[in-house]
Amino acid sequence: xxxxxxxxxxxxxxxxxxxxxxxxxxxxxxxxxxxxxxxxxxxxxxxxxxxxxxxxxxxxxxxxxxxxxxxxxxxxxxxxxxxxxxxxxxxxxxxxxxxxxxxxxxxx
Amino acid sequence: xxxxxxxxxxxxxxxxxxxxxxxxxxxxxxxxxxxxxxxxxxxxxxxxxxxxxxxxxxxxxxxxxxxxxxxxxxxxxxxxxxxxxxxxxxxxxxxxxxxxxxxxxxxxxxxx
Numbered sequence: 043x044x045x046x047x048x049x050x051x052x053x054x055x056x057x058x059x060x061x062x063x064x065x066x067x068x069x070x071x072x073x074x075x076x077x078x079x080x081x082x083x084x085x086x087x088x089x090x091x092x093x094x095x096x097x098x099x100x101x102x103x104x105x106x107x108x109x110x111x112x113x114x115x116x117x118x119x120x121x122x123x124x125x126x127x128x129x130x131x132x133x134x135x136x137x138x139x140x141x142x143x144x145x146x147x148x149x150x
Numbered sequence: 151x152x153x154x155x156x157x158x159x160x161x162x163x164x165x166x167x168x169x170x171x172x173x174x175x176x177x178x179x180x181x182x183x184x185x186x187x188x189x190x191x192x193x194x195x196x197x198x199x200x201x202x203x204x205x206x207x208x209x210x211x212x213x214x215x216x217x218x219x220x221x222x223x224x225x226x227x228x229x230x231x232x233x234x235x236x237x238x239x240x241x242x243x244x245x246x247x248x249x250x251x252x253x254x255x256x257x258x259x260x261x262x
Contacts, residue, residue: 046192074249085240085253086193129192133249136200137208140185140193 045069046141048130054147059120063144065130066112074133075106077115080143081126089115089128120148152176156241156254163231163261171226171257173241181244182224183251184208184216186237193240199224231261 048065055061067075075092090097092104092113103116113130127143154175163169175182184196185208195208199218213235215227224243228235238258244251 050190076250085255087253088250091250137195137198138249138251142190142192 045134045139046130046132048141048144050142051145052147053144054149055120057120057122057148057150059148060116060118061120061146062114062116063128063130063146064112064114065141065144066110067130067132067139068111069132069134069139070108070111072132072134075104075113076131076133076138077102077104077113078129078131078140079126080129086129086140117146120146122148122150124148154241154243154252154254156239156257158257159255160258161260163228163259165232165261167231167261168227168229169231170228171239171241171259172223173225173254174223175241175243175252176222177243177252178221179243179245179252180221181251182218183242183244184214184224184226185240185242186210186235187240187256188237196226196239231259233261235259236261 077089078086079089080086096105101118105114125148127145129143130141157172180201183198185193197216199205202221217225241254242251
């Protein structure tokens with residue numbers, strides 16, 4: 043089993059739509075989790091941390107389900123500028139483990 | 151504010167050639183990292199340095215060496231490039247306690 047599994051997509055959604063991505067991780071000892079965003083041919087950038095109680099940052103909501111070992115990212119009111127690849131990143135020991143990412147394409 | 155700076159941005163090598171990828175950060179971070187990213191593989195850790203003077207192997211260290219020159223700089227060397235090392239290389243820095251990493255813009259390397 044891969045350490046981090048994500049649906050590669052692409053998810054093609056119209057502007058204004060709500061879209062959700064899930065990610066499963068294998069290391070039950072992971073304590074910290076993050077979502078990174080990577081634009082085409084650019085470097086990854088931190089989008090948000092994922093807290094146990096779930097957290098929201100504007101149009102973005104992240105949730106953690108430890109029992110099922112999955113993390114989710116919900117994007118509301120999608121914008122064209124949200125088009126990117128979203129990387130699920132649990133902390134494995136003292137190192138970040140990067141998923142292969144889910145590609146989102148928002149169209150007008 | 152430059153953040154993490156990598157050079158060069160692009161490089162083409164012939165099999166067997168050597169080169170060094172440079173990375174510098176101005177955020178006073180203790181930890182620095184080198185990753186490679188290949189299609190369908192995600193980011194894989196090559197080497198990392200938790201602090202000045204220390205380096206450790208990551209998931210895919212074979213064929214690479216690193217030097218943590220000082221707190222700011224962490225270089226990656228390919229002694230004898232192979233086509234399998236064709237990839238995009240990212241350097242990152244971060245604070246271990248916060249577990250957040252900041253990435254450079256990447257180096258696109260092709261080995262022919």
